[in-house]
Amino acid sequence: MSTASRSTDPHVLIVGAGPTGLVLALQLARRGVPVRIVDRASGPGTASRAMAVQARTLEFYRQLGFADAVVAEGVRVPAVHLREGGEDVASVSFTDLGAGESPYPFVLAYAQDDHERLLVQQLAQAGVAVEWGTALTGLSQDEAGVRAVLARDGTEEVCRAAYLCGCDGAHSRVRESLRIGFPGGTYDQLFYVADARVAGGFREALFINLGSHGFGLMLPVRLSGMQRLIGLVPDALTTRAGLTFEDLRPSVEPLMGIRVEAVNWFSTYHVHHRVAERFRAGRCFLAGDAGHIHSPAGGQGMNTGIGDAVNLAWKLAEVLAGRADPALLDTYERERIGFARSLVATTDRAFRAVTGPGLGSQVLRTWLLPHLMPALWGFSAARQFLFDTVSQTRIAYHDSPLSAGRAGSVQGGDRLPYVAEPDNFAALASLAWQVHVYGTPRPDFAAAAERAGLALHAYPWTEGARQAGLVQNGGYLVRPDGYVGLALPGQEAEELAAYCGRWHLRPGQPAQ
Incomplete structure (x- = not known):
């Protein structure tokens, strides 16, 4: 393999062009920081994956000037319906859930592939193009900077940068190269996810379908009318090779009270819960799934990664411009790793409680949730607490040296x-x-x-x-x-x- 050189090097090299890496690159570019962003994939993702865009993320996007475009392309979720056996047992309104607390007092569903496309466009307008098909193959650093070896189309090049940010997901090559541990575990249950067209037309609400032996979620994917279906694969099918939605149809449709007309995308997955031992090693940083992964409870994952990116970007920009002490960069890990650990612990408890096979989880799914949730919803303090927590407007850095x-x-x-x-x-x-x-x-x-x-x-x-x-x-x-x-x-x-x-x-x- 031949090696090429590059005449100009960035101040920051970002590895990984998912939402976290794209927002980090955009934040830096808007601040005039020379940046490169590479991804080993051939192009942007084509599956919707993460769905929820929380109010705090929209507030960050408002700072950059495109929050309204995201809201226009997404779907505001007006209510949540709790269902059992395909029938409603309770419902609560999500309309203006956080009225007066944020410019975006609602829950927004916005498919990740559409989301990434918009971020790539915004980044291009800021003068930065994602370098697809480019993989990190080597990494070293010293007091002067970072030396990264990048491979593309059989050619290697050396990129030197002042700082490097690993936004390259749960199997992060950056994290592995830095030999940072990623402790945690994997839940036993196998989950399915599908984007499907459902008979009866498009439904904007979130439906939580409860059953003694499992649960399923249905929420809007995009304005074109697709619905996202998420749930537990029945134990009898978890070892079946080549599992398809047709295998699950007999259990999914009665539980959710729907008839699926077409499936656009289907996959199965295990849920993990891990937090990296460190978010910084010298001149290298971890953000997003490279630093933390957890259950999808509450739609927090992608938004947390974007929060990492926003936190790190302005600190890098200020230090690189000579407008702040380099010690400012130490506060990134201090502020974000504590929240990541707390989030993983919280979502872990909620996830185990709702998805567990035991009697306690069955009682929670079939009796406590249908009765308690509507009762609690009658209290404004409960509604405010839920919005503040899920929207991530409640995140605070009280223990930070900056506070x-x-x-x-x-x-x-x-x-x-x-x-x-x-x-x-x-x-x-x-x-x-x-x-x-x-x-x-x-x-x-x-x-x-x-x-x-x-x-x-x-x-x-x-x-x-x-x-x-x-x-x-x-x-x-x-x-x-x-x-x-x-x-x-x-x-x-x-x-x-x-x-x-x-x-x-x-x-x-x-x-x-």
Whole structure:
């Protein structure tokens, strides 16, 4: 195999062009960071796989300017129906589930292949093309940077970069090359997934079909009318070679109360639960499924990977531009690995409880869920907790070295609360550090922000701001990803200056 050289090298090399890698590349490109993104596959995925796009992901996309396009192409899920024996036993509304808490107070279904296509287009508009059919075959690093060997069409090339990010999935070559452990396990149950056309027309709601010996989900795939079917393969069929949907039809249709007219895609899979021992090794990072995999409970997987990408991108950009201390990069693992471990533990408990073969799981499926869920739905606190958890707006970094202070009920590490009037999320499109004041800025505080190169956004004190947990005349230093770094109840100018000095933040300075 011959070896070629490349005249220009990127600052960041991304291995893996799924949603995590694409969002990471797009975030970096929008910030002017030279980036390459490669994937060993011949092209984008053609299966819908991950479906749910959560509110926090849409908020990140709003910063980049294409959230509305995603919403327009997806399907808003208006309700969830619990069914037993093909008949409804309970239903709850999902319409504006998180009204007032996010610009996107709903659950959105958006097929992953359509999602990836849109991200590839956005990345191309930013001047970066995915290099398909390109595999990582070698990796080494030193204090100066990373040396990656890439293979394409029988030719190897050496790519040198300041940093490398492994977004290459559960079987990550990057993780293996770095010899990072991936502890966890695999559930015994075999699952099926199918995209199918169902008699009776397209249904926008989520249907949870409960049975004493299993369960199945049905949700909308895309506006063209396909439905996603997910469920347990009956024990008697788990060892059958060449399993097809026709083998499952006699059990799936009665459980879900449907008749399948056509199947567009069908597969079986085992569910894993693993978290990498580290998310960083020197100048190399892991994100998405390369760092964590878990059950699909709650539609969290893809959104968590995108959250990794957003968290890492702005930190790499600031360090590469010389606008922050390199220690900023240490906070990526600190902030994201804790959430990944908590998520895997939570989804593991939920997954085992709902899918288990034991009597307790059968009682949960056939009695507790149908009776408890509608009852709990009557409480606004329960609805808010569910939205905050599933939407990922509840993710916070309170234990991060980047988080300090408290003003009102908002503390450093919280996502900036959303205030609709006037819209305080609009300013986040700058992708830059900024200061928010809800009330009247103090002159010394405004001067401190100006000296630090921070844009100051002053919002009127409103009832909406109070309900969001903000404090009148409080000052909030907001990170480029929309999280509060520093909360100051009295606009303490010296604390703002000290924070910027501690991290060597120079947000208003040009790249070095």
